[in-house]
Amino acid sequence: MTLSALLVLADGRFPAGGHAHSGGAEAAVRAGRIKDAADLESFCRGRLHTTGLTSAALAAGAAHGLDPYELDAAADARTPSAALRAAARRLGRQLMRAARATWPSPELDALAAAFPRGAHQPVVLGTAARAAGLGPEEAAHCVAYETVGGPATAAVRLLSLDPYRATAVLARLAPEMDHVAGRAAAAARQGDVDALPAASAPLLDLTAEQHAAWPVRLFAS
Amino acid sequence: MSLRATARITADADGGLPLLVSDGPLALRRTRAAGPYARVTVVGAMSAPLGGDRLAIETEVRDGARLLVDSAAATLALPGRSADPAAYDVRIAVGDGAVLRWLPEQLVSAAGSHLRMRTAVDLAPTARLVLREEQVLGRHGEPPGTLVTRLTVRRAGRPLFDQELAFGPEAPGGWDGGAVLGGHRATGQLLVVDPAFADKPVEARLYGENAVVSPLAGPAALATAVAPDALALRRLLDEALSELAPF
Numbered sequence: 001m002t003l004s005a006l007l008v009l010a011d012g013r014f015p016a017g018g019h020a021h022s023g024g025a026e027a028a029v030r031a032g033r034i035k036d037a038a039d040l041e042s043f044c045r046g047r048l049h050t051t052g053l054t055s056a057a058l059a060a061g062a063a064h065g066l067d068p069y070e071l072d073a074a075a076d077a078r079t080p081s082a083a084l085r086a087a088a089r090r091l092g093r094q095l096m097r098a099a100r101a102t103w104p105s106p107e108l109d110a111l112a113a114a115f116p117r118g119a120h121q122p123v124v125l126g127t128a129a130r131a132a133g134l135g136p137e138e139a140a141h142c143v144a145y146e147t148v149g150g151p152a153t154a155a156v157r158l159l160s161l162d163p164y165r166a167t168a169v170l171a172r173l174a175p176e177m178d179h180v181a182g183r184a185a186a187a188a189r190q191g192d193v194d195a196l197p198a199a200s201a202p203l204l205d206l207t208a209e210q211h212a213a214w215p216v217r218l219f220a221s
Numbered sequence: 222m223s224l225r226a227t228a229r230i231t232a233d234a235d236g237g238l239p240l241l242v243s244d245g246p247l248a249l250r251r252t253r254a255a256g257p258y259a260r261v262t263v264v265g266a267m268s269a270p271l272g273g274d275r276l277a278i279e280t281e282v283r284d285g286a287r288l289l290v291d292s293a294a295a296t297l298a299l300p301g302r303s304a305d306p307a308a309y310d311v312r313i314a315v316g317d318g319a320v321l322r323w324l325p326e327q328l329v330s331a332a333g334s335h336l337r338m339r340t341a342v343d344l345a346p347t348a349r350l351v352l353r354e355e356q357v358l359g360r361h362g363e364p365p366g367t368l369v370t371r372l373t374v375r376r377a378g379r380p381l382f383d384q385e386l387a388f389g390p391e392a393p394g395g396w397d398g399g400a401v402l403g404g405h406r407a408t409g410q411l412l413v414v415d416p417a418f419a420d421k422p423v424e425a426r427l428y429g430e431n432a433v434v435s436p437l438a439g440p441a442a443l444a445t446a447v448a449p450d451a452l453a454l455r456r457l458l459d460e461a462l463s464e465l466a467p468f
Contacts, residue, residue: 024400033399046395076438077380080445082425085438176394198371198383201401202408205445209425209433
């Protein structure tokens with residue numbers, strides 16, 4: 001395992017298309033639910049402990065070597081919003097392209113062949129982490145970080161929020177990211193896909209469908 | 222003294238209820254049929270579950286049967302003498318050609334309570350299901366207790382829907398923030414599974430600002446709603462119910 005591989009995978013500059021997604025922040029800003037750094041923090045904390053935990057566990061499962069087809073079905077069952085399923089598969093397809101070029105591996109090739117329209121992004125991420133020599137903990141950390149990093153970056157653009165304050169929000173959430181990543185990896189190591197966390201957030205599901213219906217938007221989701 | 226109780230319901234295609242077993246606070250009554258549906262009403266669950274209690278309802282809807290299960294009143298989670306969480310397990314199996322409408326009243330999480338509710342549904346390939354869950358956080362004007370609910374639905378042995386919700390003082394942080402509830406005190410889900418959706422998929426639909434219907438990745442649709450209170454929540458879910466489940 002090389003820790004630097006984790007930095008490459010988790011880097012916002014890794015060309016996987018994540019920057020086009022706000023993680024629900026654009027809809028929350030429009031609805032007046034994110035107005036300042038404090039709102040951003042509670043939004044990110046809620047997202048981290050719900051969809052963040054669920055996605056981190058799926059990624060950790062893939063990194064641990066659990067069946068990626070079962071994990072993809074589990075991701076579908078845990079994503080009631082059609083708009084979010086579409087976004088997850090689009091992101092999965094983009095990540096797959098970058099990951100196969102970066103860490104060529106037969107497991108990535110097989111997953112790409114089985115899901116030509118894209119597997120769920122966390123499943124691709126976990127498989128990519130595995131190809132990079134990383135384990136479930138690292139894959140889960142990567143997902144936990146992007147779960148809060150995406151909305152924070154988007155909030156800076158949408159609200160002209162002070163980027164220092166947005167970064168401070170991420171730093172304050174770091175212990176909780178570690179906690180979520182630890183829970184996710186521990187669940188994955190149990191080896192039972194059905195028993196993986198299914199934590200979810202009603203407003204994220206609800207507003208994802210509203211957001212997808214907007215005629216003009218800055219972010220894809 | 223905490224309590225253990227398991228109530229059981231079995232419905233047959235001829236409209237009979239070969240098994241209808243009440244237990245402790247879970248009293249089951251056969252009530253007047255609703256159209257083609259045999260109907261069972263859960264009565265007397267008002268004061269349960271208290272902390273430490275372990276309640277369960279097991280329901281089997283056999284091939285070709287039609288069953289409606291409702292409740293006479295909201296279920297109120299209250300703190301008990303035990304500091305342990307209360308557990309409420311609902312296990313449901315619906316056979317081929319069978320229909321279950323599972324439409325209980327709200328689950329109200331009173332201040333200081335801690336309830337873990339788990340609903341596991343197994344559907345045969347041609348089974349139909351309408352299932353409503355409503356979580357109300359606190360009685361009027363009081364802060365909520367801790368409520369964790371997980372709803373897992375499998376169809377033909379494959380996962381169809383799996384969702385856990387956690388609210389209240391012992392839930393992970395951020396549950397009241399802009400990603401999860403945004404200050405709302407009631408939330409609910411209406412799940413409709415119908416093999417007919419395979420040919421005629423439900424389209425995503427918005428019901429104002431606070432409710433949405435989305436197709437699942439199978440022949441099913443979920444209405445998700447948030448509201449300031451139980452009444453407003455029910456209004457939203459009823460609208461979705463009449464459109465999604467005319468059967």
